[in-house]
Structures are given as structure tokens and as C-alpha cells.
Amino acid sequence: MVRRFCVMGDSEDVWSDISDSEFLSIQLDEIDEPCVSGAQSHGNEEPCAGRSPETSPQKAARAALKQIWSRSPLKRRRVSLYSMNPLEYFRRRHLSVTLLCEQSWCEVKVVCGLLRPLDKKAEMARPEVKMGAEIHLKKALEVHEEVPILVLSREDDEAVRALNVMQKIVTLETGMCVREFPVFGVLEGVFVMGFIDELSYDERGQLVLSELKTRRQMSIPRPAQIKRDGLQVRLYMLLFNGMISGSVSKSDITDHLGLQAGRALGTDVLNHARAMGVQADTFGTLLEVMLRRLALSNVRPPAHLRLQYCHQGSGDPIGTEDVPFEEPALRAELQGYLAYWTGNREARGVDIEDAWKCQSCHYQASCEWKKNNFPTAHSHEKP
Ligand code: SF4
Incomplete structure (x- = not known):
């Protein structure tokens, strides 16, 4: 497993995502200060998906909001949020699988974390989150050797990921287990990426895609959390299948991520790359080699999706959950989440039956959704 260390001026990691949904959401590109002007902040920024046409009442509402909220710096940021879609406002070239899973838990919570990066950072610095990350790294190093590589550009950074993909596909073809497999592709018009925790073969020789979740309690989580974790492996499956079926193109990667194919x-x-037998001088050529390698691979789509829960303190297994996969249903669900990012609707908080989620939410004291929708909700049974 190659692991890059970076001397670039631009430290944005466009592939940022690791498999533990708690740890992995503390990525630099998620906590960047959002652009507060209408202009794009990066010269090579990928144009984002367009906002839907506005009606006259919407325009009038926006004008009123600008008048009301343009009196303080904090409120000016809210004005900007209303004047572009969330992908543009948060300068996102892509979405990560873990971010989409957080969104399925509570959309308003995701937005709060993006608008208040220091709060988000504090939330993610909890000991249990760090411990989860350490367990994942340890498990990855059980099957992969770490090789540091100096990267000098964003293209180098992505080239390292491409080399990892090629290396791990070869390992899978020999019937062995791989961990932290990078996956990516365009889903419903938006570039999505992540890292599959583990791909391995069962006793019948069928490929199993697994996600390890560490827990403080020695018990299987409640259905709402299993549903969120299930979305994670279902999205990994969709991306992985797209990669090995040859449906990812070079321009998908370079255009969406704003990368230069001709960069040396x-x-x-x-x-x-040469040590691996890959002949490529430019980033674009390397991508072509990787995509060809994937398309020619004899690796078949995973036959099973599995969640593995283990205890954080002891490392003891708690249990496993098999997750069904149905592509049309997943795509329909995904379209619902992406409608927020492409500016087709406002962010939504949890429904009243899920108000119990607010009890452990880092943002509950200042959450306007909670105040407006269930101000007197104090205790609800977790489903
Ligand atoms: S308090 Fe509730 S509605 Fe508000 S962000 Fe947190 S979980 Fe979502």
C-alpha cells in the first residue's frame, strides 16, 4: 500500500475518505472555510451542478433574506449560502461516501459541521473516534506494506491512488484479501469517492465487501445506525461495480476533480510506477492504464455486503449484519440526498420520530430545525 506525504502548497485531498464513518469525515476538504464571494475560489474549480430555476417568490424571498442578513459577517455567510448551491458554496468537487452516510442520519447536522469546522473538528477529536481510526490503520497494515511516496501536485496525489487501485486489483485477482480499496465514479451527476474497508473471498470463493465498525458498547447498534452503515457498503458496491465494468472514464476524473491530464x-x-511495471509519464496516461487494467480485470462484483461490529476496548467481535443490494432503490435514495447538494431543496433535519438523535448531537443547542420542529421533544424511545 503506497501512502503519500505531501509538500504541495494546495493541501486539499480530493480523494479524502477512509472507511470508518466517524473518523473519516474530518477531512480537509470538508472543513475548508467556504467561499463567501460569488466568484469561484479556485481557478481550476470544477463547475458544479446547476441550481434549479427559481420562481418569482423564491427570488423575492432571497432578496428579503439578503436585506435582513447582510448586517453582520456571520449572516453574510448565510446570504452567500443562499446565492449558490451547496456544492459551490462549500467548494466541493466531489462528495465522499461517508459524508452521504452522515447526511442520511441528519442533513442539518452535516451542514452545521461544514459551516462550523472548529466544532466539527472538536467533535471528531473524541478519544473513541481516534481509537477507531487506529484500529482501522492497524488492520490495513496487517495485509499491506506501507511505502511513503513524495507527491508534488494534486495530480501526483491522485496518481498514488491510481497505483493503489492497480496494486490491489492484482492482489484480488490472486484470491487474496485487500483493505482500504479506493473507489470512485460519477453517481447521478456528482463525483463520489470512498475507501472500501475490506474485500475478501469466502469459503465458496465469492467476493465479500465488508465494513468494520468499532463500538464502545458490546452490542449490535440500533436499526437506524445499521441503516446508515448499510448505505455505506451499498454505495461502495455501486462505485466498485462501476469501476470494474469500465463505466468510469478519464474525463470523469479529470473534469470533476479539476485535474490536468497532461501534467508530468x-x-x-x-x-x-515504473517499479510496478507501469509505463506512464503523465497523470492522464497513468489514469488510462488504471482504467484499462480495471476493465480487463477478472474480478467479479461482490456477492455479499457485510457489516462487522467489534468492541473498541477489547477488539472482540460483536456480530455481523448482511446488507441487501438493490441498485434502482439505492439510486433513488441517492437522488434524494443529492437534491440538497445541487440546490434543488433546502437541508432537512430529522423527523419527529427520530428526535432521539438530537439528544447526542453536538449542535443541538443551536439547531434551528430542532427549535422549530420539536421544541418540547425531550425524550423519545430509540427505535
Ligand atoms: S439537533 Fe437534531 S435536527 Fe439538529 S442537527 Fe442535531 S440531529 Fe439534526
Whole structure:
């Protein structure tokens, strides 16, 4: 497993995502200060999906909001949020699988975390989150050797991911287990990426896609959490199947992520690629090799999706959950989430029957959704 260390001026990691949904959401590109002007902040920023046409009442409402909220710096940020879609406002070239899973838990919570990055950072610095991350890294290093590579550009950074994909596909073809497999692709018009926790073969030789979840309690989580975790492996499956079926193109990657196909690879990346037998001098050529390699692979789509829960303290297994996969239903669900990011609707908080989620929410004291929708909700049975 190659692991890059970075000397770039631009530290944005466009592939950022790891498999533990708690740890992994503390990514640099998620906590960037959002752009507060209407102009794009990056010269090579990928144009985002368009906002739906506005009606006259919507325009009038926006004008009124601007008048009311333009008196303080904090409120000016809210004005900007209303003047572009969330992908543009938060300068997102892509969405991560873990972010979409957080969104399925509570959309308003995701937005609060993006608008208040220091709060989000504090939330993610909890000991149990760090412990979960350490367990994942330890497990990844059980099957992969870590090789540091110096990257000098964003293209180098992504080239390292491409090399990891090629290396891990070869390992899968030999019937062995891989961990932290990078997945990516365009889903419903938006570039989505993540890292599959584990791909391995069962006793019948069928490929199993698994996600490890660590828990403080020695018990299987409640259905709402299993549903969120299930979405994670279902999205990984959709992305992985797209990659091995050849439906990802070079321009999907370069256009959506704002990368230059003609950029020469840095020396360290180049040397590592050659050591792997990959002949490519530019980022674009390397992508072509990777995509061809994926399309020619004999690896079949996973036969099973599995969630594995284990105890954080002891490492003891708690239990497993098998997750069904139905592509049309998943795509319909995904369209619902993406409608927020492409500006087709406002963010929604939890429904009243899920108000119990607010009890452990970092943002409950200031959450306007909670105040407006169930101000007197104090205790609700968790389903
Ligand atoms: S308090 Fe409730 S509605 Fe508000 S962000 Fe938290 S979970 Fe969502």
C-alpha cells in the first residue's frame, strides 16, 4: 500500500475518505472555510451542478433574506449560502461516501459541521473516534506494506491512488484479501469517492465487501445506525461495480476533480510506477492504464455486503449484519440526498420520530430545525 506525504502548497485531498464513518469525515476538504464571494475560489474549480430555476417568490424571498442578513459577517455567510448551491458554496468537487452516510442520519447536522469546522473538528477529536481510526490503520497494515511516496501536485496525489487501485486489483485477482480499496465514479451527476474497508473471498470463493465498525458498547447498534452503515457498503458496491465494468472514464476524473491530464508525474511517483511495471509519464496516461487494467480485470462484483461490529476496548467481535443490494432503490435514495447538494431543496433535519438523535448531537443547542420542529421533544424511545 503506497501512502503519500505531501509538500504541495494546495493541501486539499480530493480523494479524502477512509472507511470508518466517524473518523473519516474530518477531512480537509470538508472543513475548508467556504467561499463567501460569488466568484469561484479556485481557478481550476470544477463547475458544479446547476441550481434549479427559481420562481418569482423564491427570488423575492432571497432578496428579503439578503436585506435582513447582510448586517453582520456571520449572516453574510448565510446570504452567500443562499446565492449558490451547496456544492459551490462549500467548494466541493466531489462528495465522499461517508459524508452521504452522515447526511442520511441528519442533513442539518452535516451542514452545521461544514459551516462550523472548529466544532466539527472538536467533535471528531473524541478519544473513541481516534481509537477507531487506529484500529482501522492497524488492520490495513496487517495485509499491506506501507511505502511513503513524495507527491508534488494534486495530480501526483491522485496518481498514488491510481497505483493503489492497480496494486490491489492484482492482489484480488490472486484470491487474496485487500483493505482500504479506493473507489470512485460519477453517481447521478456528482463525483463520489470512498475507501472500501475490506474485500475478501469466502469459503465458496465469492467476493465479500465488508465494513468494520468499532463500538464502545458490546452490542449490535440500533436499526437506524445499521441503516446508515448499510448505505455505506451499498454505495461502495455501486462505485466498485462501476469501476470494474469500465463505466468510469478519464474525463470523469479529470473534469470533476479539476485535474490536468497532461501534467508530468513527480519523480517519486514515476519511480514507483515504473517499479510496478507501469509505463506512464503523465497523470492522464497513468489514469488510462488504471482504467484499462480495471476493465480487463477478472474480478467479479461482490456477492455479499457485510457489516462487522467489534468492541473498541477489547477488539472482540460483536456480530455481523448482511446488507441487501438493490441498485434502482439505492439510486433513488441517492437522488434524494443529492437534491440538497445541487440546490434543488433546502437541508432537512430529522423527523419527529427520530428526535432521539438530537439528544447526542453536538449542535443541538443551536439547531434551528430542532427549535422549530420539536421544541418540547425531550425524550423519545430509540427505535
Ligand atoms: S439537533 Fe437534531 S435536527 Fe439538529 S442537527 Fe442535531 S440531529 Fe439534526
